[in-house]
Amino acid sequence: MQVLAKSKPRVVIVGAGFGGLEAAKKLCGKDVQVTVIDWTNHHLFQPLLYQVATAALSPADIAAPVRAVLSECRNMDVMLAEVQSVDVDAKTVKTGDLQVSYDYLILATGSRHSYFGHPEWEPLAPGLKSLEDAIEIRRRILMAFEYAEKITDEVARRAAMTFVIVGGGPTGVEMAGAIAEIARYTLAKDFRHIDPSQARVILIEGEPRVLAAFPEDLSAKALKQLIDLGVEVRTGIHAANLTDAGLQAGDEFIACRVKVWAAGNEASFVGKSLGVERDGAGRVIVNDDLTIPGHPEVQVIGDLANFSHQTGKPLPGVSPVAMQQGRHAARNVLAMIGNHKPQRFHYFDKGRMATIGRNKAVADLRVVHLSGLPAWLAWLFVHIMFLVGFRNRLAVLFQWGWVYLTFNAGARLITRNFQAEHRPPA
């Protein structure tokens, strides 16, 4: 696409995650021409991705087409394309076959999981960032039970019914709790040769405690709730030597078929092309106004940014940071167009929460620490409120109500790749 020269300033937003979408909404209807570029066609509500991976929700429940979200914004283009690099001198972003030029750029391409220098582990232990990841993990979990039901070899069966989650942050804790719950409740009556409630769910965390970013009392409460669900928690231990057969956890080799990676992030490679300083995780070190050194027309936000001006440490890679930065970056663009200087960003931290299972959660709301049912209700409320789109909210409420009442996760589908579709034997 050739973006024609227009009199209005051209703003390009790369990435329609929490940060990019908030920036776009803030610029909706303003006197700028905006192009939003994303490599998928949907905004993804990542905090609920683990529920797709564990069959409680359908992909469409937590994803909204970017075009639909922004369809009323007549000053906006949406482009489905994968940005490979930014040329800050030519003021263009490059996708596979097209170049898009900008007057102002907001870069919000986020992060992927990081395997600590072992990219070969990724197919063995998928992480949880995209719908495709979630569908693949769901397939592996459900297939493990199917396999266990069919085989008679006790050792192989036990390995098939052992699930290891590497990483005890919010995603790891949520995955561990959710797998334990579907094994104990949802699948309990479905099999004849195995007892799904005998499944082992093992959570491995390198730090001395789970939810290391939370206050210590909440870590302890989360640990207790995980143990109540039957999750085996191993802290202070690193995973190593991943193979199809299992993985090494400290001194022990755990035979397991399904491994899920929730242990670390690495910023999107697009940041590299900016030519400015990055941290060890690949994040772009931004100025206190979110711009990059030497190029005030370029702002970097969300998981791709290392913003350390407030606490001396980088802000965490969570959606509230990305959303606040998105809105701030949009305001900065409007300020710069009006010949004002971009403003210093300040993160307003409302706390954090993680859910473990039915009526089980922890919430650090700054003024108060909650756990158990109150935390879980707070978690429900916040996640429903922030879900994009009225339809998604209603659909998710409906699914949750159903699962809550019946213990029956509806989206227990094993789907394959189209290419792997069934063919008669040659």
Next chain:
Amino acid sequence: MQVLAKSKPRVVIVGAGFGGLEAAKKLCGKDVQVTVIDWTNHHLFQPLLYQVATAALSPADIAAPVRAVLSECRNMDVMLAEVQSVDVDAKTVKTGDLQVSYDYLILATGSRHSYFGHPEWEPLAPGLKSLEDAIEIRRRILMAFEYAEKITDEVARRAAMTFVIVGGGPTGVEMAGAIAEIARYTLAKDFRHIDPSQARVILIEGEPRVLAAFPEDLSAKALKQLIDLGVEVRTGIHAANLTDAGLQAGDEFIACRVKVWAAGNEASFVGKSLGVERDGAGRVIVNDDLTIPGHPEVQVIGDLANFSHQTGKPLPGVSPVAMQQGRHAARNVLAMIGNHKPQRFHYFDKGRMATIGRNKAVADLRVVHLSGLPAWLAWLFVHIMFLVGFRNRLAVLFQWGWVYLTFNAGARLITRNFQAEHRPPA
């Protein structure tokens, strides 16, 4: 899995489609040991598959885990496996690595689309039988609009916005109507460089009229409703020479990016191993009691069976036939166990219906022919009633209500294969 010898007669049902599932339900709790084998983990409500392909419904809305459907039947095993062949002499079915022996077999492995001797057309024009098919077609339709939005070449853009459906039976008519509707209503406001309502939807049918199995007056009404939606209908014409660029339809080459195949079926290859006579479409020619010659313990039902004893012609490959045959086959099994002879099958034909779009449908209810809104309401009612599972019914009603009120199909997701997941350029 080794199926241990039990005192109860062992019944194996292969295929958990409409026929197999009805047979299983009929045997639930009876004094037989039943194993249901399917190569997916879900029963699929195929009549609504086109709504997944056109983004109105999510996969989980029209699929129910087979295990969940049968979980209360303590005399039943469910096995996720792909049956390759039947050994009628040894009374076993063979999957990849396992053999399962039976006293009575109900074979209901259905059909796939047939490309009239051109299997190389399948990747170019997917048919619509499985969830994977539907997700792939959805991806292609949505990607075509994304591509058209990006490019400037007018010829390529026009080809991207031309959708050809090959086959004017119920599936083809439903697909054509649904694509025309999402282009005209759902996507209308989402793009800036193209007008989705200008998309061409072309339906090609080899017979002189669409819905050739319906009475002539309803074919004519369906044609009118398709034309009202802007679908171009070409009858008496065969598709040929499919390529990425398009296809030949009679004298004309139609440049089109997306092609959908709804032109013919071919019975599952499993029937071949029975060693009995089959028809040109690979269907097993069954006795008037659904058994096969020489093996009364083997019954073949649904799309895999050619049952011509009632009208002189094979019964159509529709769900009511499969369901009635499934129940009949189960009754036959129980009769044979009680040393009675299997009974002759009689199909009770309640008519047929096809939907074209919002308020648009035709229904041949034998005593009365309906079209337009009354037919559409009848279609809605029947499809909701027969959807498996209370949750699915509510979820589909919710989605349909939403789409009806807002014209906004919620499941507009483009998902990729896990393997094709994004990686940084090397």
